[in-house]
Amino acid sequence: MFLATTNKAKQLLYLSYIGNVSVEDLRSSAQDLSLLLSDLPADCRVLADLSRLESMDTACVTEIGKLMEAMEEHGVGLIVRVIPDPSKDIGLNIIAAFHYKQQPQTATCETMQEAAKLLSL
Numbered sequence: 001m002f003l004a005t006t007n008k009a010k011q012l013l014y015l016s017y018i019g020n021v022s023v024e025d026l027r028s029s030a031q032d033l034s035l036l037l038s039d040l041p042a043d044c045r046v047l048a049d050l051s052r053l054e055s056m057d058t059a060c061v062t063e064i065g066k067l068m069e070a071m072e073e074h075g076v077g078l079i080v081r082v083i084p085d086p087s088k089d090i091g092l093n094i095i096a097a098f099h100y101k102q103q104p105q106t107a108t109c110e111t112m113q114e115a116a117k118l119l120s121l
Helices: 023-038 060-074 092-099 112-118
Strands: 002-007 012-021 045-056 078-082 105-109
Touching: 002 023, 012 023, 023 060, 045 112, 078 112, 105 112
Parallel strands: 012 045, 045 078, 078 105
Antiparallel strands: 002 012
């Protein structure tokens, strides 16, 4: 499952990857993500929560790349990832190398509390 929402007051896009994420989960959310981003200013922040991720279909790489390109086009200022288990890192840094022309400021945290502190939430 994949969920996305925004907090306009905090200028934050929240992405949550839960359980077993399929390419269909990401594809069905692509239009919603575009609308959510359009409601935020160019220097908004992204919180990607992978703490509840169990597995992800390898075909998701293409969809994640498209999301990265949309975030770059929008002008996202900061991306904070929560990945408590390094074995669940799906290679976001490698994917980013191919989909960002200019790498945005990115941080990876082990806990949501650490991420919240970084984002001043």
